[in-house]
Amino acid sequence: MxxxxxxxxxxxxxxxxxxxxxxxxxxxxxxxxxxxxxxxxxxxxxxxxxxxxxxxxxxxxxxxxxxxxxxxxxxxxxxxxxxxxxxxxxxxxxxxxxxxxxxxxxxxxxxxxxxxxxxxxxxxxxxxxxxxxxxxxxxxxxxxxxxxxxxxxxxxxxxxxxxxxxxxxxxxxxxxxxPQHHVYQGLKASLHRYRQLRTAGGWAKIPNGSQLKPGQKHPHIVFVRERLFATGDLLEDETYSDQYDDQLLAAVKTFQRRHGLKDDGTIGPKTRAAMSRTVDERIRQILVNMERSRWLPNDLGSRFVVVNVPGYWLEVFDGARLALEMPVIVGKKYRRTPIFSGNINRIELNPYWGVPDSIARNDILAKLKEDPSYLEGLRVYMKGTGYPALELDRYDIDWSTVSSARPFMYYFRQDPGPQNALGQAKFLFDNPFNVYLHDTSNRSLFAKQQRALSSGCIRLAEPIRMAEYLLSSQPGWNRERIDDVLAGGANTRISLN
Incomplete structure (x- = not known):
């Protein structure tokens, strides 16, 4: 303060x-x-x-x-x-x-x-x-x-x-x-519980050592059990056992998912470090998240989406019920995803990608300077930003002489298709940052643990499931129709009720 x-x-x-x-x-x-x-x-x-x-x-x-x-x-x-x-x-x-x-x-x-x-x-x-x-x-x-x-x-x-x-x-x-929404109230309950844990002495640090895997017996398993039982990840009090059994595996995976770690059940250096964070550190983390949750509207609506930016995770709630969740990719350190809220009002299947000015100036221009054929095969067309805005041939321009300073003289748009950077779907809502949720043509990036990789927008691991859920209350829409539209390839915009 x-x-x-x-x-x-x-x-x-x-x-x-x-x-x-x-x-x-x-x-x-x-x-x-x-x-x-x-x-x-x-x-x-x-x-x-x-x-x-x-x-x-x-x-x-x-x-x-x-x-x-x-x-x-x-x-x-x-x-x-x-x-x-x-x-x-x-x-x-x-x-x-x-x-x-x-x-x-x-x-x-x-x-x-x-x-x-x-x-x-x-x-x-x-x-x-x-x-x-x-x-x-x-x-x-x-x-x-x-x-x-x-x-x-x-x-x-x-x-x-x-x-x-x-x-x-x-x-x-x-x-x-x-705030009365369950995000804040859940954190408030967690603060109370972790303060009780602190009063009771917290938990012991997990000793350093080799990886612990399912099926093993190891003295350090006892420390892991005590740690996970303290925070409710392990429900039954069998902290005396040094056996890494199926029950402990489920608890470890739950812990790993909650902390943005790869949920493979292997207790390596990162999982040990996360488990060894002290109760005071976790309380400070809860306090920070309580402050962030106060930035949300007090009324989140009957259905709402929460994007946990540092956790690379998205959750969809129907009231207090978790209806859908998935990994996401968020903005890079120097192109951070902003903090805001808004109402999702439109879905676009087989979207166009109007390349933002910052990406055109800072990314595409640099690549065109190196190789004028960079956009070949990507179904990207360009036009000038003057009036009238005429379509241009990129090979007619000497890119080595073009400045990245504002105002930039060229606008790029990518047509729908397999190469489109937004993939098969995007989800739009009013906000001053020109940020939206979307699919991606580079799905391999979801295998990474650290996923601050975008230019600010939020990429979804399962965008079609998201579309199906959001359109479930929209007359005439179901998964079969969504699949038909995607297969047809035509750009389709759907306003949400």
Missing amino acids: NKKFGLLVVSMSLCVYAGFTTVRANHEAPPAPERAQVVSEIQHLLSQSPHTNQFNTLRKAYAARDFEPVWVARSGAGARLDALHRRLAKADTDGLDPRRYSVPSHNGLLPSAESMARVELAAALNFVHFAQDLRAAGADAAKMRPPQSKVPGGVDAATLLENASNAADIYKYLEELS
């Missing part, structure tokens, strides 16, 4: 309730302030507050509700403030640091309109800050995201406060501020 922002929040919170004093329970409480006095004090304190984004947001939000308080009741702190205290105190269950949220303590009695207003605004600041953190909408979260990313917009403070004010069950409302 950005320390500068954290300090700014603390200093603003102190500004709101500096000088606040509580009334001890064994003292006689003064008369409760009139609500109009509290409203007036809230308005006054906000008018005197710094002109920062946080206070400007709060001024606008309270003005929209005529400066009526949300968190303090007429007689003092009230149930809403108590609920906020309890929820902020367990912020760590969402992987957030409770120390970031500083609502002043109280004993239920507030002696004056001013003290009530100060506590009200301190609570509101920390409430909005907490909600922003849970929706990855704050300044800290924005700095954690990669440069190429597009995530849902921020949270509106006025709406948050109004919803909190109207909530019949305020604690339930505060609980449901966190």
Whole structure:
């Protein structure tokens, strides 16, 4: 988290309730302030507050509700403030640091309109800050995201406060501020489980040694069994056995798939290293993934696709049910697949490939400079980018004189066919990066463990299965019709309902 922002929040919170004093329970409480006095004090304190984004947001939000308080009741702190205290105190269950949220303590009695207003605004600041953190909408979260990313917009403070004010069950409302989709909730459950594992002592490191294969007996098998039982990959507690049996093989393969390793059941150096990562390392990994999952829309829809970019894996969900999964190829280190979300709205069978400008300038041009016949047999045609855009013969151009600088003067398009870089299918959705899912003509790359090999788009290992699933609810479409269209070779575009 950005320390500068954290300090700014603390200093603003102190500004709101500096000088606040509580009334001890064994003292006689003064008369409760009139609500109009509290409203007036809230308005006054906000008018005197710094002109920062946080206070400007709060001024606008309270003005929209005529400066009526949300968190303090007429007689003092009230149930809403108590609920906020309890929820902020367990912020760590969402992987957030409770120390970031500083609502002043109280004993239920507030002696004056001013003290009530100060506590009200301190609570509101920390409430909005907490909600922003849970929706990855704050300044800290924005700095954690990669440069190429597009995530849902921020949270509106006025709406948050109004919803909190109207909530019949305020604690339930505060609980449901966190993303409710199963991706996030699954990570939240994992965080709890791994913290329990840490309390219990974690697991032992797998000793270095030779490869362990099914059927072997070896003292290190006991360590493997203990490790996999701890994380639930091995369901039965037979950690005493040094035999690599079929049950252990299934557990090892599950572990390898979960960690992006080749699931051959052989326990070699990479699998040993992954098993030996400490529970603290795994907790840090869960925390990072919880932050990333906060970048997703809160409502993922009834059917959705999740691409795990660093894991080279795609999953399709129908509600909470895993309907389909497959390996994928993602962007290279210098052409990363961006982080974003969008609705798949069209499938193209036997697609054309309109070569992106960056690939044309940086890849194809370099190859044409070396060999003007490079595109021979690939069914690629080219035209100028001027008006009118006329089709050109690549042999009429002296490529050695062509610059890769923008604006590039040529556009390339590849016709459907066996050589097409997009293979037999592509899946389109609205996004500002011109990224989509597609097949590939080079299927051998799926045999690699590290599959950051594309120019940013996501290549699917089983695109026709994906098409069949997405079209299963589309009238008139089934696997037989898909196969007929592919065999015919004609470019076919299907809009999804």
